[in-house]
Amino acid sequence: MYLAELNWQQAEPVLKDPDTVVLIPVGSTEQHGCVGPLGTDWLIPEEFCRRLGGMDKVLVTPVIPFGVATHHINFPGTIDLGIETMIGVMTAVFESLYRHGARRFVVVNGHGGNDPAIEKAALSMYRRGAQVSLIDWWGIAPKLNPDWPTGHGDAQEAAAVMAFRPDLVNAGYLTDNVVNDPTPALRQVHINTVLFEGAPVKIIREIRDTVNTGGLGGLESKFATREWGTAMMDGLTEWMRRFILEFRRIPLPAKKWE
Numbered sequence: 001m002y003l004a005e006l007n008w009q010q011a012e013p014v015l016k017d018p019d020t021v022v023l024i025p026v027g028s029t030e031q032h033g034c035v036g037p038l039g040t041d042w043l044i045p046e047e048f049c050r051r052l053g054g055m056d057k058v059l060v061t062p063v064i065p066f067g068v069a070t071h072h073i074n075f076p077g078t079i080d081l082g083i084e085t086m087i088g089v090m091t092a093v094f095e096s097l098y099r100h101g102a103r104r105f106v107v108v109n110g111h112g113g114n115d116p117a118i119e120k121a122a123l124s125m126y127r128r129g130a131q132v133s134l135i136d137w138w139g140i141a142p143k144l145n146p147d148w149p150t151g152h153g154d155a156q157e158a159a160a161v162m163a164f165r166p167d168l169v170n171a172g173y174l175t176d177n178v179v180n181d182p183t184p185a186l187r188q189v190h191i192n193t194v195l196f197e198g199a200p201v202k203i204i205r206e207i208r209d210t211v212n213t214g215g216l217g218g219l220e221s222k223f224a225t226r227e228w229g230t231a232m233m234d235g236l237t238e239w240m241r242r243f244i245l246e247f248r249r250i251p252l253p254a255k256k257w258e
C-alpha cells in the first residue's frame with residue numbers, strides 16, 4: 001500500500017495495526033559524479049519501496065527527496081537541508097505517523113550523510129515504544145555480491161539507476177576521474193577518505209578539491225551496466241523483503257525511556 005493513494009478512512013486501520021511496517025524512502029538531491037542524476041539518492045530508495053509496496057501489511061510513505069548534503073553544496077543543483085533541519089524533518093514524519101498508531105518503521109535510505117540525523121530521530125521513537133530500522137542499501141550490495149562495490153557518484157549508483165531509468169544516465173557525460181591526493185603517501189580512495197599505510201582515515205576537504213567529477217569510492221561510472229543494476233536491484237529487493245518479515249518479529253520496546 002502507498003500512503004499517498006489512501007484516503008484517511010482507509011489509512012486509519014492500517015496505521016493502527018501493530019503489525020504494519022511503514023517504509024519511508026529517504027534520499028538527497030545532490031551531485032552524483034559525471035553521469036548520475038541529481039536525484040540518484042532518492043530515486044533508488046523510491047524504486048525499492050515501490051517494489052515492496054505490494055507486501056502484506058506494508059505501507060509506503062512518499063519519498064523525502066532532500067537530506068544532509070553539506071559536503072556537496074559547491075556542485076550546481078545540490079540542495080542541503082543541514083543536519084539540524086534533517087533531524088527535525090525525520091522527527092516530524094515519525095511523530096505524525098506515531099500519533100496515528102504506527103510503531104514499526106523501516107527507513108530505506110539512499111544517502112550516507114543522512115545517517116546521523118535519522119539515527120537521532122529514530123532513538124527518540126524507540127524511547128517512546130516504537131522500533132525503527134535504517135537500511136543503507138549501498139553498503140548491503142557488496143555483501144550480497146562483491147562485484148557490486150560501493151562509492152559515491154560512481155558505477156554502483158549509476159548501474160542502479162540504469163535498471164529502472166536508463167534515460168537518466170547519459171554516457172555522453174562520461175569523464176575520467178582526476179583525483180587530487182593530499183600527499184603521495186595519502187591516497188584518496190573515497191570522497192572523504194584516504195589510505196595511510198593501508199588504513200582508512202578521513203581528511204575533510206571540499207569535494208571539488210578532491211576529485212573533478214564529484215564521484216569516487218568504488219568503480220568509475222564507465223563500468224556501470226544495466227545488467228549489473230538489474231541484478232543488484234532485484235537482489236536487494238528480495239533481501240529487503242526477507243528483512244522486513246524478520247523485522248516485524250522484534251517485540252516493540254517498552255515505553256520506559258524519556
Ligand SMILES: [Zn+2]
Nearest residue numbers: 040041153157
Ligand atoms: Zn548517492
